[in-house]
Amino acid sequence: MSRIKEFNLPDLGEGLTEGEILAWLVKVGDVIELNQPIVEVETAKAAVEIPAKWAGQVHAIFHPQGATIEVGTPIIAIDTDPGAGPIEESGPTPSAASLAAVEVAPEEGMVEPGLIGGVAPGGRTAVLVGYGPRTTAAKRRPRKGGVPPQAPVPTPAAPVAAAPVAAAPVAAAPVAAQAAPVASLAPAVNGTSRSGGLVLAKPPVRKLAKDLGVDLTTLTGSGPLGSISREDVQRAASAPAAAEPLAVGTPATSAASFGADREQRIPVKGVRKLTAENMSRSAFTAPHVTEFLTVDVTRAMKALDRLRGRREWRDVRVSPLLLVAKAVLLAVKRHPMVNSTWAGDEIVVKEYVNLGIAAATERGLIVPNIKDAGRLSLRELADAMTELVQTAKAGRTSPADMSGGTLTITNVGVFGVDTGTPILPPGESAILAFGAVRELPWVHKGKVKPRLVTTLGLSFDHRIIDGELGSKFLRDIGDFLADPEAALLAWT
Known part of the structure; x- marks a missing residue:
């Protein structure tokens, strides 16, 4: 052997x-x-x-x-x-x-x-x-x-x-x-080099050249045996185009050529390619409906401050997103149909919630999920979310962590955005956009006062969730965020 x-x-x-x-x-x-x-x-x-x-x-x-x-x-x-x-x-x-x-x-x-x-x-x-x-x-x-x-x-x-x-x-x-x-060597199908020999380039380099519109036969390779490297292709793509004589009557600048030397072409692959395919498939398969709700979250922010002050929570990362996640999990228990999948001839209602948290990384948008998040205590949920975010930022999220999601939250508020109309991850029936928390004038107890306010945006699959169900689910999330301590007493 x-x-x-x-x-x-x-x-x-x-x-x-x-x-x-x-x-x-x-x-x-x-x-x-x-x-x-x-x-x-x-x-x-x-x-x-x-x-x-x-x-x-x-x-x-x-x-x-x-x-x-x-x-x-x-x-x-x-x-x-x-x-x-x-x-x-x-x-x-x-x-x-x-x-x-x-x-x-x-x-x-x-x-x-x-x-x-x-x-x-x-x-x-x-x-x-x-x-x-x-x-x-x-x-x-x-x-x-x-x-x-x-x-x-x-x-x-x-x-x-x-x-x-x-x-x-x-x-x-x-x-x-x-x-x-x-x-x-014999000439290649895609041409020969300036010296008349075979163009030597590895498959990824050839693909990059095709994506960037670079003719390999015009390049002189700097790699081993004169092979063309990625750097050679990128250098050629970024170099100003050689001036060509203009035909009589041709304008000096055309719409097709203007600014071509200041364009960057980025190959679509990896996470970006998968995200594009998933979003296109979801957007044109599931009939999306989006509803919005603006909520006074002043009491929720004060509750977070009290939580941070407790001795056993001082080493825990506590953010408003934690309360949003808890609100979603509790609302699912009251409206289980929201946590389901359209399967053609049937609707599959999940008795577990794999809660996805959309994360922006250097490699693109990914949505890892917390398995069976509904069974976790608030402290366990906080730890799981912290680990999820840190792993995503380090680029170490495994494929298993990004599969099997049933319901997703996207926190657009961290970018200073009020809310949005998010697209459903394939196979899921609802996704919640959590907007920025801002101090705004708000009518409170009959008087206009500065209050902490946020806007929620819920997109859902209208094949599964009708307007009444979607509205009740979003309203329950808003009620929890308006007064989390009272909601916990009333719902549990």
Whole structure:
């Protein structure tokens, strides 16, 4: 049994099929422990650290930072017994097999990817980053309408530092021991470089160039073997466009070209892409209705001050959002139909509340939820909300924490906004927007006085919640916030 084991990108759950490598937490040659985090991967829902499946020494890393990898694809090779001596030449190991020649689809316009670190067959140091030719390149079928592949011209490959491994070569499928100059390779489908050779660029770089409208054939790569890097593409995208001669009668500036050199194009991926898909699906599937209620929350704010003053609450983060969450949970008990899902032929009413709290992060909007929040005491709810917010800000929210939500609160008040008309997360029937708490003139006991006031906005799925139910639910939340201590006595 081979001691070199390949670790595949694991199934991250929730139907996710791929992930982007944000950062490698180890390098070739590192000795790692079982369950030690080795790579940080961004999915459409979260950034997660993936632990090692085996202890040992990192033998090879197969993909660079920024690469998007499908679930089940090998990402790293681990020598599970580095102290056992030289690696025997007993046949292709998983790591070496990864270097075997693989036919590339003509439309990709790419050549064989090399290892990132590690040792190739015959003891040759593997290419660190990028794509290099292989010995079977001359045997590949010609592309339609393309130039037949040429045999590579031998040129010494520059060695790159690799992990200390045994001197004995690792047997594997034949791989070119020397790299061919870029200019000698067959032209790619998407064109050739200025020198007439193949455009070398990894798939994420090609995708970025396509998104930014950059022609790779016009660039000179600064990466290994002349490959084009993300920086090359971004530099080209931000550079002012070259002036072109104007045709007779053509105005100096057109609406289509004006300001093009001052535009930024941001690829839509990860959390942003998932949010866009979910919001579009929800907005055009569930018939939304939004109602508003303005509430005097002066007594609620005084109750929070008294709570903060208690000895057992001094180390707890107490915010107005805590009372809003408690109000929602109590109102659900009085109106359980609000906590339900439309399932076509039936309505599924949940007897548990997975309370979502919308959080703005550097990666975009995410909505982690507190599982079975209705069973928590006020102190437990405060601790759960604090942990949820801190985890989200650190970018460590797991996909499981963002799935299964049943009801959501979005706190737009932290941005100084009075309220809004929020869109339902898919599968949920209600979402509450909590606006800013402001001191405003308010009629209190027959006189106009300055009072602390907020506005609530409740969006709901009108297939499940009619106007009466939505109004009663929102009214109960408002009553609790107007006098939480009296509401607790009356409802519990």
